[in-house]
Amino acid sequence: MAKQSTGYTALQLSLHWLIVLLVLFQLIFGEDMGQYNDTLSSGQDVAPLLTGYYLHLGVGIAILVLTVFRFGLRLVLGVPASVPGPALQVRAGEALHYLFYLMLIVTPVTGLLAQYVDIETFGEIHAVNKPVFIILILVHAAAALYHHYVLKDSTLRRMMVPGSN
Ligand code: HEM
Numbered sequence: 001m002a003k004q005s006t007g008y009t010a011l012q013l014s015l016h017w018l019i020v021l022l023v024l025f026q027l028i029f030g031e032d033m034g035q036y037n038d039t040l041s042s043g044q045d046v047a048p049l050l051t052g053y054y055l056h057l058g059v060g061i062a063i064l065v066l067t068v069f070r071f072g073l074r075l076v077l078g079v080p081a082s083v084p085g086p087a088l089q090v091r092a093g094e095a096l097h098y099l100f101y102l103m104l105i106v107t108p109v110t111g112l113l114a115q116y117v118d119i120e121t122f123g124e125i126h127a128v129n130k131p132v133f134i135i136l137i138l139v140h141a142a143a144a145l146y147h148h149y150v151l152k153d154s155t156l157r158r159m160m161v162p163g164s165n
């Protein structure tokens with residue numbers, strides 16, 4: 001059971017939306033990294049691909065660091081209690097949030113292990129994280145929009161307005 005607060009702080013909200021943008025960037029441009037590695041192993045010039053390499057590495061590490069910080073904030077400040085609803089719906093929403101945190105840690109860590117330890121094993125796991133992330137995002141975003149437009153509750157608003165519940 002997470003510690004409860006009366007609303008997300010501006011910092012928590014900024015971190016949520018910043019991490020969303022960074023993850024979308026990685027999902028859209030992730031193949032640049034595979035292309036960099038393929039070009040490197042075939043002995044061709046990687047200079048034109050270096051920007052893509054450093055961006056994927058840097059953005060990935062930023063996601064890892066920001067997520068650890070965000071999870072720490074969650075432990076210290078808490079999060080607002082789930083908007084009341086059927087028990088199964090509330091539990092599923094909370095479980096999905098933990099799954100997101102797991103993915104936000106596992107994905108950059110397997111990326112680092114793929115790049116610097118073993119591309120075969122960890123590269124495969126890292127690549128599988130892509131469809132998993134996409135499915136989680138689609139379910140999570142659809143749920144947020146369903147809460148906002150169909151149930152007309154405060155779930156999405158409180159992810160936009162600091163201190164609202
Ligand atoms: C949350 C952070 C990250 C996300 C969402 C992400 C996402 C992706 C995606 C979508 C791909 C393309 C997979 C495909 O071709 O199907 C990829 C490839 C790759 N990423 Fe990441 N990545 C992240 C962090 C990192 C980090 C920190 C590194 C460390 C260097 C890294 C290293 C790699 C490597 C080596 C590949 C190529 C794997 C291969 O070709 O087998 N990633 N990533």
Ligand code: HEM
Binds near residue numbers: 019074079082144145
């Ligand atoms: C990469 C994409 C995303 C990730 C990783 C992500 C992650 C998370 C996490 C971990 C939480 C739990 C609250 C916390 O601990 O701060 C959360 C809450 C929330 N997210 Fe996302 N999210 C993503 C995209 C989106 C999108 C696109 C929307 C809107 C369409 C959205 C709307 C919400 C809402 C409304 C909540 C609050 C739920 C509540 O308070 O019960 N998220 N998100």
